[in-house]
Amino acid sequence: MKIKSPAPALKSIVTVALIAGCFAALIMPTLRKAPMSQSIGMLSEIPVQHAGRIKPFESFAREAVLYVTGKHVYDGQSPTSLVWQWMADPEKWFRRAMIPVTHKGLREEFSLMMVRNRITPEILLSHQPFLDQVQESFNRQELKEELSEVEKKRVALYEKAAFFRGIGHGALPGWIAQPDDPRKGWFPLTAFAVEQGRGDLASHYSGQLLTEYQITVRDILDSFKENSGQGPPLELTVRLREVLRSLFSSASVMLDEKVNSTEILYNRFQPFHWAWKLYLVSVLIAWTLLLIGGEPGKLQRAISALGFLCFIAGFVAHAYGFYLRVVISGRPPVTNMYESMIWVSWGVVLFSVILFAVYRAPYIRLTAAIVAALALVLAEKFPVALNPAMSPLVPVLRSNLWLTVHVLTITLSYGAFMLAWGLGHGIVYQYAFGPDNAQTRQRLFQYLYRSLQIGVILLACGTVLGGVWANYSWGRFWGWDPKETWALIALLGYLAVLHGRMAGWLSSFGVAVGSVVAFLGILMAWYGVNFVLGAGLHSYGFGGGGLTYVLSGVAVDLALLGWMVYAFRRRSAN
Numbered sequence: 001m002k003i004k005s006p007a008p009a010l011k012s013i014v015t016v017a018l019i020a021g022c023f024a025a026l027i028m029p030t031l032r033k034a035p036m037s038q039s040i041g042m043l044s045e046i047p048v049q050h051a052g053r054i055k056p057f058e059s060f061a062r063e064a065v066l067y068v069t070g071k072h073v074y075d076g077q078s079p080t081s082l083v084w085q086w087m088a089d090p091e092k093w094f095r096r097a098m099i100p101v102t103h104k105g106l107r108e109e110f111s112l113m114m115v116r117n118r119i120t121p122e123i124l125l126s127h128q129p130f131l132d133q134v135q136e137s138f139n140r141q142e143l144k145e146e147l148s149e150v151e152k153k154r155v156a157l158y159e160k161a162a163f164f165r166g167i168g169h170g171a172l173p174g175w176i177a178q179p180d181d182p183r184k185g186w187f188p189l190t191a192f193a194v195e196q197g198r199g200d201l202a203s204h205y206s207g208q209l210l211t212e213y214q215i216t217v218r219d220i221l222d223s224f225k226e227n228s229g230q231g232p233p234l235e236l237t238v239r240l241r242e243v244l245r246s247l248f249s250s251a252s253v254m255l256d257e258k259v260n261s262t263e264i265l266y267n268r269f270q271p272f273h274w275a276w277k278l279y280l281v282s283v284l285i286a287w288t289l290l291l292i293g294g295e296p297g298k299l300q301r302a303i304s305a306l307g308f309l310c311f312i313a314g315f316v317a318h319a320y321g322f323y324l325r326v327v328i329s330g331r332p333p334v335t336n337m338y339e340s341m342i343w344v345s346w347g348v349v350l351f352s353v354i355l356f357a358v359y360r361a362p363y364i365r366l367t368a369a370i371v372a373a374l375a376l377v378l379a380e381k382f383p384v385a386l387n388p389a390m391s392p393l394v395p396v397l398r399s400n401l402w403l404t405v406h407v408l409t410i411t412l413s414y415g416a417f418m419l420a421w422g423l424g425h426g427i428v429y430q431y432a433f434g435p436d437n438a439q440t441r442q443r444l445f446q447y448l449y450r451s452l453q454i455g456v457i458l459l460a461c462g463t464v465l466g467g468v469w470a471n472y473s474w475g476r477f478w479g480w481d482p483k484e485t486w487a488l489i490a491l492l493g494y495l496a497v498l499h500g501r502m503a504g505w506l507s508s509f510g511v512a513v514g515s516v517v518a519f520l521g522i523l524m525a526w527y528g529v530n531f532v533l534g535a536g537l538h539s540y541g542f543g544g545g546g547l548t549y550v551l552s553g554v555a556v557d558l559a560l561l562g563w564m565v566y567a568f569r570r571r572s573a574n
Helices: 005-031 036-046 056-070 079-088 090-094 104-109 121-126 128-143 149-168 195-202 208-231 234-250 257-269 271-290 300-331 337-359 362-381 398-434 438-474 482-502 508-517 519-533 549-574
Strands: 049-050 054-055
Touching: 005 549, 036 056, 036 079, 036 234, 036 398, 054 056, 054 257, 056 079, 056 149, 056 257, 079 090, 079 149, 079 208, 079 482, 090 121, 090 149, 090 195, 090 271, 090 482, 104 149, 121 149, 121 195, 128 362, 195 208, 208 234, 257 271, 257 300, 271 300, 271 362, 271 398, 300 362, 337 398, 362 398, 362 438, 398 438, 398 519, 398 549, 438 482, 482 508, 482 519, 508 519, 508 549, 519 549
Parallel strands: none
Antiparallel strands: 049 054
16 A cells, blocks of 8 residues: 655645744734723823924823833833823932933943943933033034034933923923914923913913813822822823813814824834734745745645735735824825835835736745835834934925925835845845856846836936925025935936946846945935935934944945855856
């Protein structure tokens, strides 16, 4: 009797086990998050005003905790609970070492005053030599003098401590709107402690409701002080919500509750977090099937379809996150480095979907999923350098038409070039270590070439449209501003690669290498102008930081590329 080989069944079991492991490793940690208590949830939803924007208290708390501590979550508590504790018992937290000291020189300066490279707000606001140096830096800023790196970091430390003090003293955020125009600065809790402030409030709002509001807030603060992170009884939060509604209704203050609800949904759903996890699951599924190998059976085809669905689900979550940010902010979400990172990574996937629809090549979406997941993880894991907060536009950006046409076109070109960057790595690897299959390499090169063409067209159009916008905003079409100059350099770099191919100077391998090297021009135009140079008319709204990480990443990437080029040369010589 002939016994059938158990290999196919074993492969199926191994495949299913590996796929289940992928899902468990990436999805389950998100599902295991502790649920928010109902009272904390209600406090999270209360609208407040800060930094020129009306937002749920949860958004303010997230931004505050990230700004002060450098972390999304600190002390294992939800941001809402933690910030209420700051307000309830500021003296306790005033002496907690929670502000990170990242600069080496400042670490040496505070070496005996820190705990695990963190320092207390109390020291920063009472240490006289430090305060004298900060005041000197402020004086130099008023004189328009350039500060050194350590001076900038010293001022940043002081501002974080002062921000925490503002929360603890009730100066932040704004809680009660001005009836004549809710977009103006709201009254903070300190307004109740100042006679003039209370008078201003009483001229618009019922004194009885103001007193009830003040008593309710005090009871909630007392509850937080007594019960730490447990939160107040539910009846207190219900009473606060009802008192606020009555206050605003009595003064005919109309707030857009739909936008507030949308922002709460955005905060809790975390679409970009789910997007990179779904992209990564699709990659792991593809690698698992490649590892198993063999003839594709029904199970393999079904799992391959599952990987494709994860990829599309990630793309939909990614797009949904942009939709939510547009609804919340009322503008295209591309005005800071964080927003441009998530937009460009979405462009990577968009162009891969278009190319996949044309060529039906899984390699395209596999590359796009890796590149997009990498970009989203960087955006999520480096929040101090890539601030995820939504801020009002600076005046020059307040033309949504030009913002949409110019900025979205430019940054979409970055998406095409980032896809080409990923494909270029794959092609160089195939030449260096892959099987000697000219037909496969030619197909891969075709995908790369199309990505480069798309990127060049978009970058050229975006650069010209930027000139039109510059003429509209600044009265000149071109001024050799650093951003304009580097956009032109990046465009010329890619044109040189395409021209080299058309003229026969570059082989498919040379174009692949060129697509990786030319991306350095995009990196400089995208990141370097705002984070490194910090000069010119385009250096607004992006902040600074992360240069060491970027340079390290570029060095590693170029070393990897050089190693693969060397391996290919050796292979060709043999």
